[in-house]
Amino acid sequence: MQGRFSKEFLTTEVENQFFDRKSAKKKPEEIVKHLVGFANASGGILVVGVEDNGELTGFEYVGAHSIEEFKTAPIKLLRDTPIMFEVIEVPIENCRNQKDTVLVFDIKPSTKQVIICYDREVYLRIKDETHKLSYEQRRLLEYDKGQRFFEDEEVTDSNLQDIDKELLFSYKQKMGAKDSSDEEILIARNLLKNGHLTNAGVLLFAKYPTKYIPNARMKFLRFDGNRFQTGSNFNLIKEITIEGPLPRMIEKAKEVLKSQLRDFQFLSQETGKFEIMPEYPEFAWFEGIVNALVHRDYSVYGDYIRISMYDDRLEIFSPGKLPNIVTLENMKYTRYSRNPRIARILSEFGWVKELNEGVKRIFSEMEKQFLKFPSYSEPNENAVQLNLENNILNRSLRMKENLEQKISQEIFNSLNEDEKLVLYYASMNNHVTVKEMSQYLNRGGTYTRNLLKDLREKNLLKWCGSNAKDPKQYYYLEI
Structure with a gap:
């Protein structure tokens, strides 16, 4: 037994959103419900022939259903909404020291339709459990799959x-x-x-x-300090509610933010004069607000959009998880709109950029002003939040000046453009990975890997990892 489905993986992997194990004593139709749950979520691995405690019981014992029954059950029982999956028979030695087999289902996510089980119910994998959905939950899942808007x-x-x-x-x-x-x-x-x-x-x-839609509104919240405090230390100093049709909300939100954001003054070594730099690039925060209004999940009635301004950052919170196939990892490159009609109208008004082009430009605009890249998160797994940091304490006003303080002019001038970009990225983001830099430079993995190794050999980057195949390995500035 080798590779991905090793004995260690089958017996010790913690059951989670993407992995489950079941005994072969379970009825095949019961297993199908779990397969449906994975398909309606993000896909995953279900292993049959392993007990919940990790014991390898396999199929070679009285009371176990046959491998063939499990393999054919989803095909026979899910004719109306079939699922995509691969079945792998993995040879093992069971807990009775016999040659045996475990069955591995590799279930693909269903991105365009809700999978309905043979009992007409809909199941969804949530963390380490499979849940039967209520009518309202099922309707929300249909929104997410784009079957219903x-x-x-x-x-x-x-x-x-x-x-x-x-x-x-x-x-x-x-x-x-x-x-x-x-x-x-x-x-x-x-x-x-x-x-x-x-x-x-x-x-x-x-x-x-x-x-008609009570939470179709937005709040601007200004705090004194870097975190929200309550009681005698309550530090909310401004609260503005923004309501109305979306085009007017966009205009009002822009007006409010412009009135609250600061400008920084610095002495330019090029001109010898004081120049002004905004706290955040306007495109970044404005596009973040527009995206929140366009792509939020308006079927979530219990919450509203919030713009929270702290001394060191701006947070834009939008109710509803990321739609369908969009993830935090692929959102810069994946095209999908939860509200395509709203997106179209606001695009015709001139507010909305082509899908995902705006997100990519948010990153580039922050980079141009020598700020950290924006970060996206999913608070409580049912919202999307954009964080923009102003780096008020140690903001680097000039990338070249910042690097030249650490690198001699001769060495700096000897670097090619990609090498300079890598060092800039590392100085702004603490560390870099091959994957990050490959996307950032729009170069292939091999080229990027060699580029980072060259900078390491020049003693400009330092490598951190347990071995050459460590998935968590990264580079950081040596200087």
Whole structure:
């Protein structure tokens, strides 16, 4: 038994979001429910023939179902919504010292449809358990898979009287359709059904969206210090609520942030004069706000968008987890919109960039001002948060000046552009990996690996790792 499914892996791997083990005594139809759970989540590995405590019991004993039963069960029972999976038979020596087998299911995630089990229920893998979903949870999963869009659902209490006519007229002008009636343009954009606005119609053009979607609002919070404090140390010094149709919210949010952000003054060694540098590049924070408004999960009623400003950072919090196939790792390059109609209208207004292009530019704009790269996180696994750091205490105002203090002019000038970029990245982010630099430089892995090794040999970078194949290995500035 070699490679990925070693004895150690099968017996000691902790059950988690992506791994589970089951006894061959379990009925095959019960195992199918767990396969469905993995497929509806992010995929994963399910091993049959291993007990919960890691004991290798295999299939060679009375009471165990056959390997063939398990292999054919998902094919027979999931005809309406089949799952994609690979089955691997791994030879083992069981706990009775017999030659035996364990069955490994490698389940692929279903990104475009919800998998419905043979019992008409929907299951979802959450951490180390498989959960049966309620109707409401199932509906939310359908939103996530793109089978159903919250923005397209009718708001049956709404009508054309709810429209902000001035805003809609400005949109018609932009589209060269000012002679079209309000009803015609809204129907053409699928924002009006049976005389009622859709959720997207309410969010985009209603005078008072919170009348129908209570948490379709945003709050700006300004704190004194670097963390939120309560009680006698309560440090919230400004709170502004921003409401209205999305185009007006965008304009208001921009106005509020501009009034709160600081400028830094520094003496330029090139001109000998004091020059101004903003606390954060405008594109970075503005695009972060627009993305939060465009891509948030409006079906999550219990929360709202928050912009929290601390002395050392700006946090933009948006309710709802990342949609469908988007992850923290691939969000710079993966194209997917939870609210495609909203995204289209705001793009036609001129607010929204091409999908994911804005995220990439947030990174590049922070880099240009010698700030740390932005970071994204998923608080409580049901929200997305963008953090922008202003690096107020030790901000490097000039990359070249900063590096030349540590490297001689002769050595610095001898470096090629990619080598200089690596050192800059390392100085701003503490350490670098081959994967990070490959993406940053838009170069292949082999080229990047050799580049980092060359800088190590020049005593400009130091390597840290247990061995050459250590997945956590990285480089950092030697100087």
